[in-house]
Amino acid sequence: MPTNISVQSLFPALKYDNLSTPSVNLSNKTFIGIDFGTSTTVVTIATLGSGEKGLSTEAIWLNQKLVDGTVMSSEKIPTVVAWYNEQLLVGEGASDLKYVLKKGVNVWYSFKMELGEDLGPKYFNSELNKSSKYTIQTPKDAAKVFFTYLKAQIDRYIASKNLPTHIQYAVSIPASFEANQRKELVQALEQNGISVNKQALIDEPNAAFLSYVQQSSATGQALKLPDNYNLNVLVFDFGAGTCDVSILEIGKDHQGIYSKNLSISKFEKLGGDDIDRYLVLEYLLPQLWIENGLTKKDFRTPEINKSLVPKLLKAAEQLKIMICNTVGLQMSERILPATAVSTTTVSLGYSIEIDTSKGLLTLTEPKLTYKQFADAMAVFTKVGNQRSTTKGIGQDEFISVYNPIYSALNKANLPKNDVDYVLFIGGSSKNPYIQASLKDYFPESELLIPNDLQTHVSAGAAIHSLVYNGFNKNIIQPITSEPILVITKDETPKVILRAGTTIPCDLIVIDDLVTHTDGQQAIELPVCLGNTSKLLYNIKIVSGDPLGFKKNTAVRLELEVNSDKVLHARASAAGQMVIVEPINPFANKDLTAEERIVLKAERQANVEAEMNGGKPTKDGLKVLFKAYERVENYLRAAETLELLNQLYPQNSNFNYLGVLYSSAGYDDKALEYYEQAFEKDKDATVAFNYAYKLKHKDQLKFKEILEESIELDPEKPHSLYELGSLYKTEGNPEGVKMIQKAFDIWKKEYDTNQLSRNNYGWLSSAAEKLNMKDFAQQVREAAPRFKGDSLYNSENLTQTAVENKLKKV
Template sequence: MATDINIKSLFPALRNTQVARPATDIFNTSFIGIDFGTSTTVVSIATIDKGTKEISTKPIWLNQKLDDGAIMSSEKIPTVIAWYNNQLLVGKGAADLKYQLKKGVNVWYSFKMELGEDLGSKYYNSELDRNSSSPILNPKDAAKVFFQYLKAQIDRYIRTNNLPTNMQFAVSIPASFEANQRKELIFALEQNGISINKQSLIDEPNAAFLSYVQVSSSENNPLTLPEGDNPKVLVFDFGAGTCDVSILELGKDLNGIYSKNLSISKFEKLGGDDIDRLIAIDFLFPQLLKESGKSHEDFRTPEKNRIVTQLLKPAEQLKIMICENISLKMSNRILPNESISKDYVSVGNRVEIDTRKGLLTLSEPKLSYAEFNEAMKAFLKSTSLVPYRTKNVTDEFATIFSPIQTALKKASLSKDEIDYVLFIGGSSKNPYVQAALKEHFKESELLIPRDLQTHVSAGASIHSLIYNGFNKNIIQPITSEPFLVITKDETPKVILKAGTHIPCDLIVIDDLVTSQDGQQAIELPICLGNVNKLLYNIKIVSSSSSGFKRNTPVKLELEITTDKLLLARATSIGQSVMVEPINPFANKELTTEQRIVLKAERQANIEAEQNGGKPTKAGLEALYKAYEKVGNDLRAAETLELLNEIYPSIHNYNQIGVLFSSAGYDEKALEYYELAYQKDKDATTAFNYAYKLKSKDKAKFKEILEESLRLEPDKPHSLYELGKLLKREQDPKGKEMIQKAFESWKRKFESNRMSESDYSWLSSAADELGMRDFAQQVRDSKPKFNGEKLYNSENLTITSREEGIIKK
């Protein structure tokens, strides 16, 4: 016999005649649930009927000031802050100015997804600086200001409606939000008197499930649990900034109906905002350039990004128009033929964007259904999980099937074993997304609530009532990724599995030992998910000059708190070390190269903020060198170009040209090489200018090469290029010049004095002289960037084969 699934069946205490031992006075407490969204935030309140014990929820209407001073009220508040006409706007008024003002200067949005990224004063030229009453210099500041406004509106609602002033809160967040993101969110909440106790944070998919259970039950259409079956529910949460997937299992045990997490997808910065951005990059930006008679090479990456930002509003409008039109014609979640037609929709508003190259104009931003369908393919690929990369403005866009596949894999389930797919998040309204999931989950029933944007806050308020009121958690949260320690073993050692229920008991790992005698330090790098996401490096330094002996036991103790924070301690021969996270970007997988760049960006931001919002010379120099070091020549060139604009020097022209040339931007390289030749003439600037003229003006190419050799007769690069030219003209001097250049580079090679670029020149000269084996030897010996290690691999431990167990 099937059993209805409702809040009472999941939490049997509510069925009792007398509500059993509440943790607080539940009838004199306001239980608040906040769905803190990337684009929209919703607040709900849950109450319980004294007689029936039925729980009911309703969204709270929040007042929001418009830019003209008028007040409007809605249950949805855009997660946007603006500083306009010397007044602070939060919500609708700020959202209306979102694309008119400058992000990070006088308008702030999408800061939820930036929490946990310690980039210093990311908004270094913010108009709300340290001297303001509400400074906003980083995402944590923005969240603090936003919740200050939200708390004031909640207080007003409670007073106006004569509700209990004793308030208990729960806040819904992405299931894959990680420790540093949670930590900064909790800080912003607590700074505004929104106290969060233990498990008051609830994963958004879990909150959505609670809300759906309550609503479907109240409408007499409940989910059912067949006898002897354990249905699986995949919760697909596609919002403005996140795509979170959780898989729940429903079942029955001695305590009644239960619901438990089976898996959570890995953190994926993917949402509806990305669809807007891809439309802006791939379709509107080319329209803008064509109408304005410009090329994408006319603009540096930061300016391209600013232009794209100003195209996001029409991109979003076009997306909404197409989705609404298709939804009206959609039947049974199957797309109509119009979804791939060449018919256009257009936004009447003319777009004008002021740039360094003058005013850019787009008279009529437009998009065809076929183009939108093409854009959606990047997000709906199920056969390949490789992100789609744009070209003119470099960006990457993941597919929604990436988090779906990771969640299924962690739960050891196939797509055909999913009974229900529950949609949440505003971006789940997209008909192309619904059609793709219907096609993918052919054996599953799709559950689509009437209001995809408000029911998460309702679920959060239910959680607030049950957890804060009864100290119970209907769905126990789990870890989304495994924790690993890097050792000298072949593979990293798993010290905590993905899917572990939290909070968990103390875990002790005591099968690690040192690997060599005389080891001065023991290092235990702890990662989340994989080795590119380093959280800690626990380091124990020997108190003895003789160091640690080989096979010295090392004990590692771990604990996951209710807020998903990892506590770790390591001990060896009486020495104990407890650590704080070392990685300020724990929510990102980072290569060594990315760490180097982020460190430089952070320092540049801090210095710019301290310099009154103007980037410092030292900060920009360090940043361009960091980009150059890791091989991002375009960003290095653009950063050095910016440095030269703010702090002019003719000696920068040649290096800017070199970097643009390495990045493949030949026209920009030629522009700067010519400037260097004119303003700072020597053999090198003459050669570089000549080299860029090679395919454009052969006569001038030869003329300036000869000028380079007059300035420096032994310049090997000029000798080689002029030698090749003369050789083709059957002039015997050509081979002599190539030989002379070869000998010059070879001497440097043999004395280990080669620059990185000279390896390719020497190997080319060797090829030209018929020395193929030597040319290959040179190519093979070119040094490769190995990065900067965050730990010393010689200090790693190794798993003892003879003894040791993992204890709980």
């Protein structure tokens, strides 16, 4: 006989009769679950009643002050904080100002997704600085202030209902949140007296499943577990800021029904907010440019990102909601209607004005067609190997929802046709285009869609609070989302903890690592999460012997993961104990060497700006633009240098700005700065740069300025090459001689290893002009590639001993 799946069947001890047992006392406690969302937060109370009432949950209605001072109440509180007219607003009132005020200055939102990133005082120009009653200079500060308000509202509700004041909390978080993100969230909670025990954090998909099981069984629509068959449930949690996918197995064993995690998707910053941003970049900004006779090249990226885009996000969200509501009402059996791809236009019926450096811009009628929205959604529902799209300002990467789906299926080693149910959760899951796509992808699965996708997770967190805090049990045991690796001299990294390991886990001892050479002064054990781009620690053991470690010295590595998914590691070799230094505060991101350089510079710039009263410092901006230039992000380098020139005009370098804008492909801006530089300084290099930008605009002036450059410096190879090429096309025999002279100058530098990185291309081009094609190819292949700062010395790595001795203790 099939068995009904309910919270009580998953946890038989959950009975009202147990309230009176000596080991359980629920009567003097209030069990609360908090769903801390990117856009919306919900708080729910769970109670265990007698008789048929059983387990029940109820969302708390929270008071929120509006801009005009009136108070409204709702079970949903926008996760937004604002400082307006010398008063702090949290929730709906702050949300109304979300796109009116300046993010990071006097309004803060989406800070959940910024937790765990050590960028120093990211909001360095915040109006709530260290001298304020409330300080918000980091995402953690914003979370702390938000929870201060939330705790006061919870206490008010508890008092008004005469409930026990001994409150036990559970908080839901993205399943793929990692240690640094969890740590900052817990600190923000605990600083407000919201104490969470070691496993009182529950993964959002698990909370969603508990809530669905409770509600479906309470309404007589419980899921059925057949005899001799295990169910696979894929929980698709698509909110404003994250897309989390968990796969659960529901089965029977000798103890009854069980549920366990099979896998958790890789962390992805992907949510409804990304859809809004894509709509702005792809459709609304172009509408704004056209209406005002401008292009994106008329603005620096920071102004577009911090001023223009935020002013258009609300319109994008409203257009999205209008289209989704209409399509959703017409949709049947999760199949999109013809309207979903029609050319019918949806308009908001109001205009938007934006004050910019180019004056007041107006977008008279923000609008979208259904077809445009369908094309946008195709980016987020792209199936196959190419599952990301780069678009717009700052080269934003937009990821398909199938990234986390594939991640979870692959980790569980589960074919998609073996998924029995797909449970939708999160506000963005209401999107009919998403629902239709997943229906097509999972044709053998039944889709489960709760009535309220936004309050659902909070109810599951409250159930977890009651079960865990009341009975010290977990209905669904948490697991690790990614494998833990150590980089060695071996061909592939060594997996020391598999993805999907139940936590807390037993102590793991690795004792089959050895040194690879005599005289090693240090041993380094880079420990990574998921892949070698996510470095957690570089565990370094320094030899106490001047002669260093001997070859094949045994190295012992011990690791354990606690219930908060925090890794503890230690190592020893030849009697020397470890020095453990956390190397990467951005553990939730895959970082290239280039990205590490930029993040370090951004942090330094933020720290210096905060210490300088919110104004970026000259030194901080110099370090930052050099970092951008070093990693070849020339647009950001140019814009940062331009800001440096504006704030500190005595340092203006127009030629350098021209070079950076030229490298970024902004030729008009480059020409503008080269012209200013040439007027200021008659230098051969400046003259060449100016002339080069005139090459396809004004041939006569191009030739004139090149000749002036050579007059200033007859040995300027770039000018010799370009003018020589021009003379050659004109039939002037001096042309080939000039190209040869330029080639000889660069070739001499090449032969003595003094050729600059940028001149490899010039040398290969000169060789081509002189019919030295083989040498031109040789130069192209020899061109140096970017080398970032190494976070460890590869010569200090260990290797696996011949005899494998991996064992668990």
